[in-house]
Amino acid sequence: MTAFLLRRIALILPTLFFVSVLIFGLQQLLPGDPAMAMAGEEQDPTVIAFLRQKYHLDQPLPVRYALWVEGIAHGDFGESIRIKRPVRDLILEKLPVTGELAGLAMLVALVIGVPAGILAAVKHDTAIDYGATMAALWGISIPNFWLGILLILLFSVTLGWLPASGFVTPAESLKQNLLTLIMPAFVLGNAIAAVMMRHTRSAMLQVLSADYVRTARAKGLSQASVILRHALRNALIPVVTLGALEFGGLLSGAVLTEQVFTIPGFGKLIVDAVFNRDYAVVQGVVLCTAFAYIMLNLFADIAYALINPRLRG
Amino acid sequence: MTAEPLDLALIEEDAGERPWQRTLRLLVKRRMAVAGLAVVLFFIALAILAPLVSPYDPLATNWAMVRKPPSALHLFGTDEIGRDVLARVIWGARASLLAGLVSVSLALAVGVPIGLVSGYLGGVIDGILMRLIDAMLAIPFLILAIALAAFLGPSLANAMIAIGVSQTPIFARLTRGQVLTVKHEDYIEAARAVGNPHHRIVLRHILPNIIPPLLVQATLAAAAAIIAEASLSFLGLGEQPPDPSWGSMLNTAKNFISQAPWMALWPGLAIFTLVLSLNLFGDGLRDALDPRRS
Numbered sequence: 001m002t003a004f005l006l007r008r009i010a011l012i013l014p015t016l017f018f019v020s021v022l023i024f025g026l027q028q029l030l031p032g033d034p035a036m037a038m039a040g041e042e043q044d045p046t047v048i049a050f051l052r053q054k055y056h057l058d059q060p061l062p063v064r065y066a067l068w069v070e071g072i073a074h075g076d077f078g079e080s081i082r083i084k085r086p087v088r089d090l091i092l093e094k095l096p097v098t099g100e101l102a103g104l105a106m107l108v109a110l111v112i113g114v115p116a117g118i119l120a121a122v123k124h125d126t127a128i129d130y131g132a133t134m135a136a137l138w139g140i141s142i143p144n145f146w147l148g149i150l151l152i153l154l155f156s157v158t159l160g161w162l163p164a165s166g167f168v169t170p171a172e173s174l175k176q177n178l179l180t181l182i183m184p185a186f187v188l189g190n191a192i193a194a195v196m197m198r199h200t201r202s203a204m205l206q207v208l209s210a211d212y213v214r215t216a217r218a219k220g221l222s223q224a225s226v227i228l229r230h231a232l233r234n235a236l237i238p239v240v241t242l243g244a245l246e247f248g249g250l251l252s253g254a255v256l257t258e259q260v261f262t263i264p265g266f267g268k269l270i271v272d273a274v275f276n277r278d279y280a281v282v283q284g285v286v287l288c289t290a291f292a293y294i295m296l297n298l299f300a301d302i303a304y305a306l307i308n309p310r311l312r313g
Numbered sequence: 314m315t316a317e318p319l320d321l322a323l324i325e326e327d328a329g330e331r332p333w334q335r336t337l338r339l340l341v342k343r344r345m346a347v348a349g350l351a352v353v354l355f356f357i358a359l360a361i362l363a364p365l366v367s368p369y370d371p372l373a374t375n376w377a378m379v380r381k382p383p384s385a386l387h388l389f390g391t392d393e394i395g396r397d398v399l400a401r402v403i404w405g406a407r408a409s410l411l412a413g414l415v416s417v418s419l420a421l422a423v424g425v426p427i428g429l430v431s432g433y434l435g436g437v438i439d440g441i442l443m444r445l446i447d448a449m450l451a452i453p454f455l456i457l458a459i460a461l462a463a464f465l466g467p468s469l470a471n472a473m474i475a476i477g478v479s480q481t482p483i484f485a486r487l488t489r490g491q492v493l494t495v496k497h498e499d500y501i502e503a504a505r506a507v508g509n510p511h512h513r514i515v516l517r518h519i520l521p522n523i524i525p526p527l528l529v530q531a532t533l534a535a536a537a538a539i540i541a542e543a544s545l546s547f548l549g550l551g552e553q554p555p556d557p558s559w560g561s562m563l564n565t566a567k568n569f570i571s572q573a574p575w576m577a578l579w580p581g582l583a584i585f586t587l588v589l590s591l592n593l594f595g596d597g598l599r600d601a602l603d604p605r606r607s
Contacts, residue, residue, distance in 0.1 A: 015451060018445050021448075022448055026461070029465055031466075141585055149563065150581070152570055153574050252455030283460075
């Protein structure tokens with residue numbers, strides 16, 4: 001197990017290195033002098049000179065990369081040009097908001113996706129199975145920002161049941177907080193639910209034809225007991241680990257969902273940064289999401305290996 | 314117990330049938346896939362014939378007709394500056410389909426060679442290329458596309474580049490995996506044994522045999538690219554106003570949701586229908602190409 005852990009951790013080091021090179025390299029895509037691009041429309045020569053010195057733009061590329069990585073290792077992601085605050089603070093401030101939204105969306109995805117997948121597998125090749133499969137295809141195909149707009153139209157504009165926007169922190173009012181997050185969490189969770197349903201269905205179909213499930217049936221156990229205690233437990237292992245892979249989709253979706261419902265999270269931060277040409281913020285957000293994704297996958301792999309000894313090799 | 318009689322009809326049907334004929338036969342049996350393909354072709358025709366079928370100029374404003382609900386004059390209604398929504402939906406198909414085509418072509422053109430080299434050569438080069446691909450996959454698809462669009466500058470062309478680059482790792486991974494399974498087949502060993510050079514083995518013997526899964530992935534990737542283009546345009550990072558695109562139409566419509574809901578209905582429905590059809594076709598194609606599923 002230790003050998004597996006060490007090997008798995010060693011594997012993420014080159015990935016992290018390349019991620020950092022890619023994100024640092026984004027700067028090189030800026031046409032012309034980055035200092036001039038960062039200085040904005042005013043093009044003040046003192047600002048440009050200051051930026052050039054501050055970002056070590058007078059240094060060779062590898063030196064700049066090394067200095068940038070060194071800063072990040074010390075938690076220094078640079079400073080937002082527009083808001084004049086450290087990028088780290090901005091990210092830490094927005095993280096709980098997107099975290100809550102993503103967590104609730106994952107909950108929605110699990111609550112809808114897993115039972116639907118079980119039902120579709122148990123009722124294989126029936127109308128229920130086709131219906132669930134079709135619903136999953138809808139969930140994958142519907143653009144979540146459009147679904148968000150439609151829900152606002154129905155629940156906020158027409159019925160007046162839920163607020164269309166305006167995020168409230170749980171500390172201020174938990175009830176208001178949950179009310180503002182119901183629609184965004186559903187919109188974001190819906191697509192993941194579709195993927196979860198597909199995974200659960202195929203995992204359950206595989207498990208349901210396994211010998212030990214047949215044995216459990218032969219013993220005379222009830223259908224519910226066979227499905228929930230014997231089949232589901234084993235089918236859920238790949239589903240849960242695949243959940244970690246869906247994290248990327250969750251973050252991509254969060255950018256759009258936050259834009260539709262004006263939620264001040266990670267997605268709003270990166271979109272606003274893009275329009276303000278606040279490149280340090282863009283890089284910081286991308287770096288953090290990539291790091292979180294790599295770590296989640298590491299944990300998922302470890303969890304998978306803990307449950308399934310054959311994989312430890 | 315008697316042995317089941319051989320289904321002679323089945324054997325005769327299979328005899329002498331080329332792989333693509335077999336795929337086509339299996340595909341035609343899947344009604345949903347055929348319906349999906351028909352809808353995709355309809356949108357392609359719409360995009361090509363836009364100048365002929367569009368009832369109005371998509372950019373023409375009419376201040377007397379601001380935010381008018383659907384009527385006989387304007388079937389889909391008008392937008393916040395009196396432009397015909399139907400005309401803009403028809404012309405907007407161009408941006409979406411172009412994004413699907415260009416992004417996926419770019420991803421194929423870059424990803425497939427990387428996968429071929431990585432899978433065929435193996436060793437250190439494979440190790441380095443795959444870590445690079447891992448790094449790209451670690452950045453969520455849309456976030457990578459947003460970051461690229463941010464640094465390249467907002468435009469439809471840059472959005473397509475950003476989406477294509479973000480989709481490259483999927484094709485590189487898939488190609489590499491396919492090469493690894495095909496590489497040790499007897500016919501490849503035979504091609505090697507008669508002294509074919511490496512590039513010939515890769516291009517003439519390996520590549521043609523791994524096209525089916527790439528084709529399926531390309532169809533599904535086109536659906537993803539269309540959603541991604543709409544997403545980037547929705548965020549203001551794709552097609553720039555006043556040029557019509559479904560994503561940017563929805564971005565504007567969001568601000569008039571209580572006064573003019575039709576502005577949000579049609580472009581969203583267009584994205585959804587096109588993407589659903591591509592996914593249906595892609596799923597059907599995968600089933601038709603997979604011998605185990607037929």
